[in-house]
Amino acid sequence: MIDYSKILSEKVADLKPSGIRKFFDLASEVKDVIALTIGEPDFKTPWHIREAGIDSLKKGRTWYTANAGLAELRQEASNYLNRRFDLKYDPSEIFITVGGSEAIDLTIRAIIDNGDDMLLPIPSFVCYDPICRLAGGNVVTIETKRENDFRLTADELRAAITPKTKLLVLPFPNNPTGAVMRREHLEEIAEVLRGTDIMVLSDEIYAELTYGGKRHVSIAEIEGMKERTIIVNGFSKAYAMTGWRLGYVAGPSPIISQMLKIHQYAIMSSPTTSQYAAVVAMRDCDNEVEDMKREYDMRRRFLVKAFNDMGLDCFTPEGAFYVFPCIKSTGLSSEEFCEKLLHSKKVAVVPGGAFGSSGEGFVRVSYSYSLDHLMEATKRIKEFIEELEK
Amino acid sequence: MDQLLKLLEQNAKLSNEQLSTLLGKPEEEIAAAVKEYEDNNVILGYNALVNWEKIDPNDCTAIIELKVQPKRGYGYEEIASEIMRFDEVQTVWLMSSSSYDLSVIVRGHSFRDISMFVAKRLATLDSVTSTATNFVLKRYKEHFFSFAEENKDERRHLNID
Numbered sequence: 318m319i320d321y322s323k324i325l326s327e328k329v330a331d332l333k334p335s336g337i338r339k340f341f342d343l344a345s346e347v348k349d350v351i352a353l354t355i356g357e358p359d360f361k362t363p364w365h366i367r368e369a370g371i372d373s374l375k376k377g378r379t380w381y382t383a384n385a386g387l388a389e390l391r392q393e394a395s396n397y398l399n400r401r402f403d404l405k406y407d408p409s410e411i412f413i414t415v416g417g418s419e420a421i422d423l424t425i426r427a428i429i430d431n432g433d434d435m436l437l438p439i440p441s442f443v444c445y446d447p448i449c450r451l452a453g454g455n456v457v458t459i460e461t462k463r464e465n466d467f468r469l470t471a472d473e474l475r476a477a478i479t480p481k482t483k484l485l486v487l488p489f490p491n492n493p494t495g496a497v498m499r500r501e502h503l504e505e506i507a508e509v510l511r512g513t514d515i516m517v518l519s520d521e522i523y524a525e526l527t528y529g530g531k532r533h534v535s536i537a538e539i540e541g542m543k544e545r546t547i548i549v550n551g552f553s554k555a556y557a558m559t560g561w562r563l564g565y566v567a568g569p570s571p572i573i574s575q576m577l578k579i580h581q582y583a584i585m586s587s588p589t590t591s592q593y594a595a596v597v598a599m600r601d602c603d604n605e606v607e608d609m610k611r612e613y614d615m616r617r618r619f620l621v622k623a624f625n626d627m628g629l630d631c632f633t634p635e636g637a638f639y640v641f642p643c644i645k646s647t648g649l650s651s652e653e654f655c656e657k658l659l660h661s662k663k664v665a666v667v668p669g670g671a672f673g674s675s676g677e678g679f680v681r682v683s684y685s686y687s688l689d690h691l692m693e694a695t696k697r698i699k700e701f702i703e704e705l706e707k
Numbered sequence: 708m709d710q711l712l713k714l715l716e717q718n719a720k721l722s723n724e725q726l727s728t729l730l731g732k733p734e735e736e737i738a739a740a741v742k743e744y745e746d747n748n749v750i751l752g753y754n755a756l757v758n759w760e761k762i763d764p765n766d767c768t769a770i771i772e773l774k775v776q777p778k779r780g781y782g783y784e785e786i787a788s789e790i791m792r793f794d795e796v797q798t799v800w801l802m803s804s805s806s807y808d809l810s811v812i813v814r815g816h817s818f819r820d821i822s823m824f825v826a827k828r829l830a831t832l833d834s835v836t837s838t839a840t841n842f843v844l845k846r847y848k849e850h851f852f853s854f855a856e857e858n859k860d861e862r863r864h865l866n867i868d
Binding site for chain 1 (some may be wrong): 718729
């Protein structure tokens with residue numbers, strides 16, 4: 318009999334299952350749940366993007382692409398970064414990955430060695446921490462705060478830097494809080510980082526989804542930051558292309574070329590059909606993105622008001638498609654809140670604690686759902702709160 | 708205010724307060740815009756989209772193609788307004804088609820009901836030269852709404868997203 322526990326890598330075996338998973342398992346046991354839990358767009362991929370994918374298949378383009386991706390797509394990514402963010406990247410400083418996820422994995426693996434520190438603002442998406450651990454690094458968390466609208470501040474950053482810090486993860490617009498970093502906030506962060514050897518992994522997967530009239534600003538736009546920034550982005554959230562599994566990474570050549578080595582050994586090349594579709598997405602679909610964004614924006618305003626009206630403090634998020642109301646006034650922990658809400662009203666939201674300890678006391682509510690769906694769900698949450706107060 | 712019209716077109720039950728939240732505009736501004744649209748007949752009215760078959764399985768709808776002889780000096784207006792007056796008639800359109808002129812949508816309690824209406828009321832009108840009745844067998848989608856019982860969310864929960 319093989320003792321698998323002796324065979325498995327300790328680093329892998331030590332990884333804890335995600336806190337979201339536990340809750341989803343629970344939610345799946347309840348029938349007819351109204352979910353507000355999903356982190357992907359409810360929209361289908363715009364038709365001419367799908368058509369471009371179909372067309373590439375009809376033409377028999379079913380081989381690998383170059384390791385770094387289709388030259389045409391890398392050129393489009395370069396044009397896009399220039400058009401939307403005034404960033405100048407040569408296509409050779411960009412390559413195409415399997416989703417933003419792979420780009421995150423490669424960035425962390427290319428930079429973090431045993432014993433290195435990675436700074437991670439929390440609450441945030443749950444993948445950075447385990448990837449860093451697999452690379453042998455230590456995760457130094459920085460708790461962002463409600464009173465700062467969940468932004469990372471220069472003081473918090475300064476206080477967290479250690480002699481071993483090699484990488485700062487900058488996950489904005491943020492999942493789960495919806496927080497964004499405006500230019501003035503990024504200037505402050507840049508001020509701390511200039512003159513250090515700390516690199517920034519700027520996860521900009523929600524860059525297209527910012528509200529309130531101001532566009533997303535990349536930290537690479539700030540003076541002196543392009544040389545110390547690796548931009549991770551992708552097609553999933555902006556173009557509703559989650560299932561196509563496509564992202565990209567842009568950064569300084571000496572780092573990008575090393576990351577590309579890992580990509581070519583581990584992945585070979587990103588999905589070919591998806592890459593042909595993505596060319597059309599980046600080139601021709603600004604209007605479709607705008608339409609989806611307008612819809613998200615209405616839902617966002619609706620939810621913020623609905624939660625504040627029912628007495629749950631909810632700051633107005635300016636990005637992504639989540640609101641992050643505070644549930645401390647109910648006296649329940651976020652897990653208790655979610656479990657009780659699930660069982661008494663059949664509404665599922667995600668406990669904030671799943672995104673890092675400082676998410677405790679909050680819940681994540683996704684608005685990648687129709688307005689009718691959100692109306693019914695908030696009606697039930699309101700009833701739940703009223704019954705709690707009795 | 709295109710967005711306001713789009714929202715109302717999909718759900719006329721949204722209150723001015725809700726519209727104000729969704730559009731991020733003051734409630735008074737919304738109320739004034741709605742009133743102006745109503746006054747100018749941009750918004751003609753509000754109604755519910757009813758699935759009558761759930762109430763009466765024989766309930767039916769037909770699209771009737773009418774060929775008509777337009778009258779000198781009146782064109783199609785006279786015959787169209789004559790047809791509009793029937794309570795059974797939901798919709799009248801003048802079409803650009805080589806095979807017929809007016810498209811008329813009629814609802815009735817049975818196929819026979821509608822057939823009789825066409826034979827007795829429409830076919831007998833002076834200007835009508837021919838009629839063709841097309842019965843609706845199944846309604847899948849109307850005015851943005853699907854008649855399917857359930858719109859299933861096919862998205863899956865991932866463990867980390």
